[in-house]
Amino acid sequence: MLLQELLIENKGEILEAWVDQVLATYPEDGARIFKKEKDQFANPVGYAVKNSLWEVYTLLFEKNETAKIVAALEQMVQIRAVQTFAPSEAVSMAYTLKRVVKSVCHKEKVADLEGWQAFEEKADILAYTMFDLYAVSRERLYQTRIAEIKSGNHITTDGGCPSKLMDKNIAPKAELKTINV
């Protein structure tokens, strides 16, 4: 059997294991609920993980799929970029897929070197894309923080009395304090 056939025939099993292993990166009690709840609004994390992985899996068999891969992975990576993962854990999903597929190959006794090379190339594209999306998300997070500081919201605590800010001698000092936050 060729690897591609295996990936298509065992799609259900592979995806289930992939989703389960990605959700297992969350605390056990949380992961249980993330796996169970089907409503996308009552369970945004579980839904995004499942949806992203299912969508991206079908793209493994398509050509010229870069934009679609980005769209499929965006929400999941954006979520993981603000959760309590180390960066490598946050985007570890492509490696998880390789592990799952290896295990199914082993079980089905499939040895298709060419097929594996093609699959690995695709999996690597997923890994690079997730890395890029992660970096974009973190950048956006910092931009969000900067925008909030610039909006004047921080004056509640860091600027002293806004009335005093009108005094030009004090304003630069207040600004410096903001940068140090």
Place this chain on the structure above:
Amino acid sequence: MAIMKADKLGVSVAKGPSLMTGAVPKKDWPDVEAIFKPGNYAYPAKKEMMEYHSQKTFPNHPGLFGEPRDWDPEADDWKLPENWKEIILNGIKERLDKFRSLKIFMDCCVRCGACADKCHFFLGTGDPKNMPVLRAELLRSVYRNDFTLGGKILGKIAGGREMTFGVLKEWFMYFYQCTECRRCSVFCPYGIDTAEITMMGRELLHLVGVNINWIMEPAANSNRTGNHMGLQPHTFKDNIIYLCDDIEEITGIKIEPTFNRKGAEVLFITPSADVFAEPGIYTAMGYLLLFHHIGLDYTWSTYASEGGNFGLFTNNEMMKKLNGKMYAEAKRLGVKWILGGECGHMWRVVHQYMDTMNGPADFLEVPTSPITGTRFDNAASTKMVHISEFTADLIKHGKLKLDPKRNDHRIATYHDSCNPARAMGLIEEPRYVLQNVVNNFHEMPENTIRESTFCCGSGTGLNTDEIMELRMRSGLPRANAVKHVRDKHAVNMLSCVCAIDRATLTSLMNYWNPDVEVCGVSELVGNALVMEGEKERETGLRFEPLAGMEG
């Protein structure tokens, strides 16, 4: 850090402590230690701030806030008083006697789990201690250990836990990962108000000097100048005059509001963020236009210059003191009733506590709209009416000349701010107003609005930038629902009736849905109002071009 092989990473994550919270999934929850790292806690209050509160806010209440000091949540020593444990246990005892609801909430939970997956913090983190039932258990386990017979005899077997420094750290972490939004309470068959448990947890932490600056400094500002922003009377007035200048530029109408005017019929109170910070100022411009449009006999106050009340997030003494200025100013000015602006937690304080704390306001009249004659019997006890109720009544009686086409550059949705929706039942009025001032409106999914609304994720004084990541994950359920209507209906404006929302949803949208802006409902009213003698409007209140005026 050792470099791990990729295939071992997942395993290491599942078994090892999470880098930020220390949440270890393979251990029982009481054994999981709370670990403070930059980004997962809000900064403690500055020493001078706590000295201010001890000396100025509560000179006659020693011990309310512990000993003022500099301390670091990441350190092993929080410089707690030697007898801190005794202070906490005495504090619990005092509150069990004082607040009957706390005693009931401590006893009646059957751990059915109905609340477990309803909290936005849990949904965004997966951390079991963010399940409301477990967050409450952090306090309840200590209650069981020291205040119930079963716990005193059986200890751990009866679910009891000794009060330790580790428990105190958990309290500080998780009672500041709850925005008191009360979504979980909607699903609790016993009606346990987890917000009140968080409130008690925070009160107890204050007794030993464990607190956050983002709450204590605005509270100090509020005590000193009347508002969170620390605006002194002349600045408060100047800012509103600046807004009037902008209104004149946009509409050609000159508005001259009055301040601290004795004998006005109505006192208007709104969050100071509406006067000072974007995008709240556009909401304030909406108020100014509306009042001018109907010729309301009202006054602003530079003393009662804040609707919000960070005392609600501190302790009941602070809440009562900061709220006191509303009735005091209404009495001093001799107004008939109070009109309140778009604020969230202000309305929980007004609706559920003000009358008991600082009433009865028997010097005021039951609010009656001078324009429509409608008597607001729902506000018969507090004498304070919400701007959305007031506006909806005006529209219902055909008293406003509106051109909703002026909001055609907006495709709006509505976020039910937690406190107005769940603490005072304000659900239909803002929607009725929106139906009349915007042509393009789409609701978010039913399980994310009305009583089931998801919090912005940054309420209760958590809207500080050092915990931006935490805020982004706790705001995920709300942002996720906005994303849905943005993708499906091209929604580009998220309207709401809360000042904290206006600030925090803006950041939330910047991260999750950058093309969606945030506004108060009254801003959209202001855009739509056809003022007598106005010039042709080319822009909205943000100086943004109206539909068809882009060129």
